[in-house]
Amino acid sequence: RFTPRVFSGIQPSGGLTLGNYLGAIKRFVDMQEQGIETIYCVVDMHAITVWQEPDALRRQTRELAAGYLAAGLDPSKSILFNQSQVPEHAQLGWVFNCVARMGWMNRMTQWKDKAGKNAEKASLGLFAYPSLMAADILLYHATHVPVGEDQKQHVELTRDIAAKFNNDYGVEFFPLSEPVIEGAATRVMSLRDGSKKMSKSDPSDMSRINMTDDADTIAKKIRKAKTDPEPLPETPDGLEDRPEARNLVRIYAALAETTPQAVLAEMGGKQFSEFKPALVDLAVDRLAPISEEMSRLMQDPAEIDSILGRGADRARQIATPILQRTYDIVGM
Numbered sequence: 303r304f305t306p307r308v309f310s311g312i313q314p315s316g317g318l319t320l321g322n323y324l325g326a327i328k329r330f331v332d333m334q335e336q337g338i339e340t341i342y343c344v345v346d347m348h349a350i351t352v353w354q355e356p357d358a359l360r361r362q363t364r365e366l367a368a369g370y371l372a373a374g375l376d377p378s379k380s381i382l383f384n385q386s387q388v389p390e391h392a393q394l395g396w397v398f399n400c401v402a403r404m405g406w407m408n409r410m411t412q413w414k415d416k417a418g419k420n421a422e423k424a425s426l427g428l429f430a431y432p433s434l435m436a437a438d439i440l441l442y443h444a445t446h447v448p449v450g451e452d453q454k455q456h457v458e459l460t461r462d463i464a465a466k467f468n469n470d471y472g473v474e475f476f477p478l479s480e481p482v483i484e485g486a487a488t489r490v491m492s493l494r495d496g497s498k499k500m501s502k503s504d505p506s507d508m509s510r511i512n513m514t515d516d517a518d519t520i521a522k523k524i525r526k527a528k529t530d531p532e533p534l535p536e537t538p539d540g541l542e543d544r545p546e547a548r549n550l551v552r553i554y555a556a557l558a559e560t561t562p563q564a565v566l567a568e569m570g571g572k573q574f575s576e577f578k579p580a581l582v583d584l585a586v587d588r589l590a591p592i593s594e595e596m597s598r599l600m601q602d603p604a605e606i607d608s609i610l611g612r613g614a615d616r617a618r619q620i621a622t623p624i625l626q627r628t629y630d631i632v633g634m
């Protein structure tokens with residue numbers, strides 16, 4: 303009953319990492335090319351759930367939009383916009399704050415990780431984040447949500463909110479959106495610690511590859527990436543207890559648009575001294591053009607703002623009637 307429609311977003315809370323690229327943006331581009339309607343957002347209202355320097359937030363919002371464009375998102379094929387320019391997100395988010403239960407939010411692992419032991423000092427917005435994310439998705443009746451593995455629980459909560467709303471009001475109004483978590487790199491790990499996710503908030507810059515890193519920096523980070531002394535196995539089951547090796551093979555596979563099996567069929571038996579330079583070449587080959595295009599785009603911030611402004615107008619054409627109908631169902 304619901305037309306297939308894709309929605310996803312990324313926070314402008316810092317520079318983009320290789321994890322964001324392989325787990326999210328690259329797959330956004332793939333879905334754009336499948337001819338489905340695609341809507342991609344810069345979620346600045348999520349970013350301010352933790353403190354952001356105002357000028358840095360403005361710059362990071364444009365830089366993320368530049369990253370979307372440089373990686374191949376095309377404003378004539380996808381709707382690209384900034385969340386705070388479409389106030390219906392906050393309006394539907396409030397309705398969902400009244401649908402979601404405290405107990406559901408308390409069980410979110412990202413809340414527990416980010417608030418840590420000091421939940422008393424976390425913002426109310428950080429706690430409500432998954433309910434705003436449900437609004438982001440359901441404001442467009444999105445059926446598919448491409449995300450990395452760490453966001454699976456939030457998309458499941460979105461389904462719970464949709465189901466409770468539909469049930470409470472006796473309607474079939476919101477779809478049960480599906481998380482789309484596919485490919486070799488749905489959880490890119492830190493280069494320094496195979497048990498931690500690669501993240502823009504990791505204090506060590508050596509733990510991640512940033513989309514804006516130059517070729518020398520990428521080479522240095524991969525050369526210094528933690529590994530073990532064994533050669534690469536011939537098949538993926540040989541990677542099971544080798545998180546660092548597995549991570550590098552998955553990164554290679556995702557960048558080369560192939561599978562870990564295919565990578566190991568070629569590279570199995572080789573030492574890291576041979577595999578790492580091949581990975582450096584591949585990473586530089588794929589990332590350098592994107593980072594060059596990002597810096598070119600960043601020289602014309604007015605053009606980025608105007609692309610985001612046009613995207614927001616198009617987003618509102620979809621969002622406004624869905625919010626109005628929601629208010630009507632609720633009795634407002």
Ligand code: ADP
Pocket residue numbers: 311312313314315319321322324325326448449450451452453487488489490491499500501502503
């Ligand atoms: P971050 O987690 O870097 O702060 P976001 O929370 O804005 O970034 O996540 C944006 C998208 O990037 C989400 O779909 C998330 O799942 C994905 N993502 C973030 N880090 C990784 C990673 N290390 N591996 C795979 N996907 C990731």
Ligand code: NA
Pocket residue numbers: 452
């Ligand atoms: Na995340």
